[in-house]
Amino acid sequence: MNQRPRSFLKTGYFCVQGNPQLVSLRALIDDRLFKIRNGMDINGRKRTLPLFEPPIDPGALQRAKGPGGGGIAGFLRDLENPMPRYRFLALISYALDLVSELKAAGQQRLSIQESKDKEALSLLRSSHQRAVLALILRVKERQMAEVNRAIEVLEETRKQQEMRLAYFLALTGDSDTKDIPAAGGTWQDIPQNIEKPRMDDFRMSPFEQEETSKADEASDFTLGAIAIETAASVAFAFPNVGVKVQPLGAGADATFGGENVGHILQATAGVLKARSQCASNDADKAGRKAMAIRQLQERRLEANTIGRELVRIDKNLAQLHAQLDTSEADIQATQQEIDNSAAEDEWLRTKYTSHELYSRLDNSMCTLIIIIILPYYRAFFSQRLCMLYLPPLGGRI
Known part of the structure; x- marks a missing residue:
């Protein structure tokens, strides 16, 4: 190919000049055809290709029926979908980026859930504190009545x-x-005035x-x-004894x-x-x-x-x-x-970052559906490209 063509003319004045790009393209085509005919990859490495297509995976249908499989209709639709217009490296890059965004969105939603639970717990504690303070006030009023x-x-x-x-x-x-x-x-x-008692028993x-x-x-x-x-x-x-004295007829007795x-x-x-x-x-x-x-x-x-x-x-x-x-x-x-607890409870219920705000943020996470679906299709297209470019021995990647 690189040899000059033989002619009877001794001069090249009347010839068309060679096109280097056309020559390089012809060389590239010849190189690719040679590699295809000899069973080589694009880098010239020898590879052994299977004589038959990969066997049918009987578990693919069962997995399609399972949770997250998309069902039979989704499985058949995936088989009939046309090939994407992007290469494998571009699609896998997009899929990885979307997966990263999905992880960030998941962490953000978890943070929103935690903030929502914290706000709910704060409101619950505030209501409980008000109830406990009311009971304490009643007890102290009764104690005061008992003191009176x-x-x-x-x-x-x-x-x-x-x-x-x-x-x-x-x-x-x-x-x-x-x-x-x-x-x-x-x-x-x-x-x-106590006199000293006698020292006896x-x-x-x-x-x-x-x-x-x-x-x-x-x-x-x-x-x-x-x-x-x-x-x-x-x-x-004892008897009485008497004495009579009468000398002249008269005397004493x-x-x-x-x-x-x-x-x-x-x-x-x-x-x-x-x-x-x-x-x-x-x-x-x-x-x-x-x-x-x-x-x-x-x-x-x-x-x-x-x-x-x-x-x-x-x-x-x-x-x-x-x-x-x-x-x-x-x-x-x-x-x-x-009173302070009532004011605090009112502030907790009327502040901007309240439980209702986090509830709305949680409800507005429907955009996550798109973020979840896009990585799935990106990964699926990347899988099909990978299977086309380098078919696996069996099953899905």
Whole structure:
């Protein structure tokens, strides 16, 4: 081909000049025909082609019926579709770009779903917080009502204790020197005049000891009188002895005997009874004095106890009033939290990036259908080109 043609002309003046492009095209055609005839690829590598077409894939029909297979009609339509007008490398590049866009769109939709769920969760938390704050406010209002009832009870108790204190001060005679403490005042105890008791097993006061001594003395006198009366009864059993002296027919007559001794003993027993009665009276007086002193001491003790109880009630009232102020401040703070929560809930429901916005964004993702379909067809066309250009041994790519 590259040899000059033989001619009888010795000059090339009258010949047409050679076209290098036509020569290179002829060389390219000859090279491609040589490779085709000798079973080579475009790069000149020897390849062994199968004698028959690839076997029919019986699973292709089953996969077409499965999820995402497109059905029988789609499978037949794919077989009858014409070949695309683009080469494999261009289509696979477009398919990869669309797949990348699909991944980005999927991530964006996932982000939209997450933002939508966050907004829904924020609204749910806001509503729950408002409900909880309302319950807390009710509890605090009831606590405040309980504090008010406790204050009323303590005030009534203080009035009762004031009445009892006035009563005991009147009994002890200290109403002129002691006053009922006012609200928030102090109390000074009424002094007690308690004598030191005797250091024996009974620890009796002097008047109680005097009562016991006088009672013992009266008992001794009574026993002595009983003994003497018994002796007098015995003396009355003895006869009387009389003496008469009458020298001139006139004289004196004297009689002495058990009767006289009995009367003397009875008189002695009467004296002992009188002394026993006096000792018994002294014992009664000492007992009444001891009882009166004991009652006075007990009444003063009760008055002092009531006075201290009034001071304690005043402290409890002051504490309850402070607790009442704290409850009022706490209720105001809770009410402010409720107002803030209501404003926050209103803002969450009316802001631009709300749950409705993300719902609309989620619904507007219908454009993803186009993005999903285009990569599918691009990949399918690329697969057909690849199978045409380099048929696989079997099945789909």
